[in-house]
Amino acid sequence: MSLKLPFVSVNGVLDAAISPLDRGFAYGDGIFETCRYHAGEIPLWFFHRDRLVSSAQRLQIPLNESVLMTQLTSVLNLLHSAAIMAAVVKIQVTRGVGGRGYRIPLDLEPTYCISVFPAEPLHSSNYLNGVDVRICEQRLSTNKSLAGMKHLNRLEQILARAEWQDEYAEGLVMDDSGNLIEATVSNLFAVKNKQLYTPDLTFCGVAGIMRRTILENLAPQLALNVEVGAMSLDFVCSADELFLCNSVYGIWPVNRLVDQRTAPAIVANFAQHSLTRKLQNSVEQFFLRVD
Amino acid sequence: MSLKLPFVSVNGVLDAAISPLDRGFAYGDGIFETCRYHAGEIPLWFFHRDRLVSSAQRLQIPLNESVLMTQLTSVLNLLHSAAIMAAVVKIQVTRGVGGRGYRIPLDLEPTYCISVFPAEPLHSSNYLNGVDVRICEQRLSTNKSLAGMKHLNRLEQILARAEWQDEYAEGLVMDDSGNLIEATVSNLFAVKNKQLYTPDLTFCGVAGIMRRTILENLAPQLALNVEVGAMSLDFVCSADELFLCNSVYGIWPVNRLVDQRTAPAIVANFAQHSLTRKLQNSVEQFFLRVD
Numbered sequence: 001m002s003l004k005l006p007f008v009s010v011n012g013v014l015d016a017a018i019s020p021l022d023r024g025f026a027y028g029d030g031i032f033e034t035c036r037y038h039a040g041e042i043p044l045w046f047f048h049r050d051r052l053v054s055s056a057q058r059l060q061i062p063l064n065e066s067v068l069m070t071q072l073t074s075v076l077n078l079l080h081s082a083a084i085m086a087a088v089v090k091i092q093v094t095r096g097v098g099g100r101g102y103r104i105p106l107d108l109e110p111t112y113c114i115s116v117f118p119a120e121p122l123h124s125s126n127y128l129n130g131v132d133v134r135i136c137e138q139r140l141s142t143n144k145s146l147a148g149m150k151h152l153n154r155l156e157q158i159l160a161r162a163e164w165q166d167e168y169a170e171g172l173v174m175d176d177s178g179n180l181i182e183a184t185v186s187n188l189f190a191v192k193n194k195q196l197y198t199p200d201l202t203f204c205g206v207a208g209i210m211r212r213t214i215l216e217n218l219a220p221q222l223a224l225n226v227e228v229g230a231m232s233l234d235f236v237c238s239a240d241e242l243f244l245c246n247s248v249y250g251i252w253p254v255n256r257l258v259d260q261r262t263a264p265a266i267v268a269n270f271a272q273h274s275l276t277r278k279l280q281n282s283v284e285q286f287f288l289r290v291d
Numbered sequence: 292m293s294l295k296l297p298f299v300s301v302n303g304v305l306d307a308a309i310s311p312l313d314r315g316f317a318y319g320d321g322i323f324e325t326c327r328y329h330a331g332e333i334p335l336w337f338f339h340r341d342r343l344v345s346s347a348q349r350l351q352i353p354l355n356e357s358v359l360m361t362q363l364t365s366v367l368n369l370l371h372s373a374a375i376m377a378a379v380v381k382i383q384v385t386r387g388v389g390g391r392g393y394r395i396p397l398d399l400e401p402t403y404c405i406s407v408f409p410a411e412p413l414h415s416s417n418y419l420n421g422v423d424v425r426i427c428e429q430r431l432s433t434n435k436s437l438a439g440m441k442h443l444n445r446l447e448q449i450l451a452r453a454e455w456q457d458e459y460a461e462g463l464v465m466d467d468s469g470n471l472i473e474a475t476v477s478n479l480f481a482v483k484n485k486q487l488y489t490p491d492l493t494f495c496g497v498a499g500i501m502r503r504t505i506l507e508n509l510a511p512q513l514a515l516n517v518e519v520g521a522m523s524l525d526f527v528c529s530a531d532e533l534f535l536c537n538s539v540y541g542i543w544p545v546n547r548l549v550d551q552r553t554a555p556a557i558v559a560n561f562a563q564h565s566l567t568r569k570l571q572n573s574v575e576q577f578f579l580r581v582d
Contacts, residue, residue, distance in 0.1 A: 019308060113311050
C-alpha cells in the first residue's frame with residue numbers, strides 16, 4: 001500500500017480540516033505529544049500517554065482515552081500496512097470547538113488530531129558527531145500552573161528558534177533569573193564527575209519524555225546519580241559532558257557551546273562524550289536503528 | 292438580506308475551515324483583535340490596526356495590510372447590507388500553514404480569519420449597574436517579549452476564567468509579585484483623589500484598546516491625570532472608584548471586590564462611580580447606544 005507522508009487524521013478522519021472556532025486555533029487551548037514511531041509502535045508510549053493524561057487533567061480537558069486510542073491505533077495500523085518503519089507521530093488534543101471567550105463551555109468534545117511526518121534516521125549526523133548549540137536571548141517565563149506540560153502556547157519557543165538559521169542544531173533557553181532550563185525542542189543534561197545534572201522544571205520548561213526515560217530508566221540502569229536543580233551557565237561550562245535529548249531524536253552530544261553575547265563567543269568545548277555515548281546505547285534499546 | 296451570526300471568513304472565504312497544519316492551531320502562533328462593530332464601522336479601528344501591525348512586527352508575522360483590509364471591508368459590507376447595527380468582529384492573523392517545528396518557514400502566507408458574533412447592547416446591566424469582581428488564584432507570567440500583545444497564547448486567561456462560574460462578571464489577575472495587572476478580558480483602572488491609575492504592562496498583560504483610548508483620548512479630554520505603574524491590592528482597596536474596560540463592552544463600574552482567600556471575603560465596596568460615569572459618557576461618543 002502506498003502512503004504519503006505527511007498526513008493528518010482529525011477526529012479519525014483522514015485529511016479533514018479544523019473549525020476556525022476550535023479553541024486550539026483560537027487560544028492555543030490544548031496539548032500535544034511528538035513521538036517516535038518504530039516498526040508498528042511508539043516505544044515510549046507509556047510516558048507520552050502519562051503526560052498527555054496528566055496535562056489534560058491539569059487543564060481540565062476531558063480527554064477520552066478510548067477515543068484517542070482508537071484513532072491512534074488506526075493511524076499506527078496504516079503505517080504498519082504501508083511498511084513504514086520509522087515516522088514522527090504528533091498527537092494533538094484541544095479543548096474542542098467552542099464559542100468566543102476564555103470561559104470553558106460545558107460539554108465540549110475535545111478535538112483529536114494525529115499527524116504523521118517522515119523521521120530522520122536515529123543515527124543522524126547530529127547523533128553520531130554531536131552538535132554545536134547557542135544561548136538564546138529569548139527568556140522563558142515562569143508559571144507553575146503551566147510548567148512541565150507540552151501545551152499549545154509556544155510563542156516563546158518560536159521566538160527563541162527565530163534567533164538563528166542553520167548554523168546551530170539547537171539553542172539553550174534561560175528563565176528570567178538566568179538559569180538554563182532547556183533547549184527549544186530538547187531537554188538538557190550535564191555530566192560532571194560521573195554524575196548527571198538536569199534543570200528543575202517546577203516553574204518553567206517542558207518535562208520531556210526522553211528526560212524522564214533517562215531519569216527513571218537509563219540512569220538507574222547505568223548506576224548513575226542524577227541531580228535535578230537550578231543550572232547556571234557557569235556550571236554548564238565547567239561540566240565534563242553536555243547533551244540534549246528528546247523523544248524523537250534520542251540523545252545528541254554537545255561539542256561546543258556558543259554565547260554570541262560574549263567575546264570570545266565559544267564559551268565551552270566538550271571533547272569527550274563517554275557517558276553520553278553509553279546513554280545513547282541504552283536509548284537504542286528503545287529506538288532500534290532504522291537507516 | 293438575511294445573515295446569521297456567528298459566521299466566519301477564512302482568507303476571504305465564508306465558512307471555510309483551517310488546515311490542521313496552521314501554526315495558529317499548532318502553537319498559538321498568531322494574534323487577534325476583538326472589536327465592537329457599530330453601524331457600518333469599527334469605531335476604534337485606528338488603535339486595533341496599530342496593535343495588530345505592531346504585534347505582527349514583534350512576532351515577525353508578515354501581515355499584509357491590504358489583504359486584511361480587503362477581507363475586513365467585505366465582512367463589514369456584509370453586516371451593513373444585512374442592516375446589522377451592532378456586532379463583535381474578531382480578527383485573527385496566524386503565521387500561516389507551516390510544517391512541523393518551531394522554526395519559522397520561509398515565504399509563509401499568514402492566515403486571516405474574521406469571525407462575527409452577536410453583540411450585547413452597550414447599555415447592558417453590567418454597564419448600567421456595575422459589577423462584582425473577584426481575585427483569581429491564577430497568576431500571569433512575565434515576559435517582556437510577549438507583554439502588551441493580544442497573541443494566541445491564552446492558557447493563563449483560560450485557567451483564570453475557569454475559577455468561577457456566573458457569580459462574578461470578571462476576575463482580577465496578578466503577576467508573580469502580587470501586583471494587579473488586568474482582568475481576564477479587561478483592563479483595570481482605579482480612581483483616587485480625582486486621579487486615574489492603571490497597571491504598567493511592560494512585562495505582562497494585554498495593552499487594551501479601550502485602555503489606550505482612555506489614556507490618550509478620554510482622560511485628556513476630561514483633564515484627568517493618569518499614573519501608569521505597579522498597582523497593589525491594598526492600593527485598589529483604598530481607591531475611591533474602580534472600573535474595568537475593554538473595546539467591546541466599554542467601561543464597567545466595579546461595585547464590590549471579593550477575595551475568597553481572606554475572611555471577610557469582600558475586601559472593598561465602591562459606592563460612588565462619578566468619574567467612571569463621566570468616562571462612560573465619553574465612551575459613548577465612540578460607541579453609540581444600540582439597544
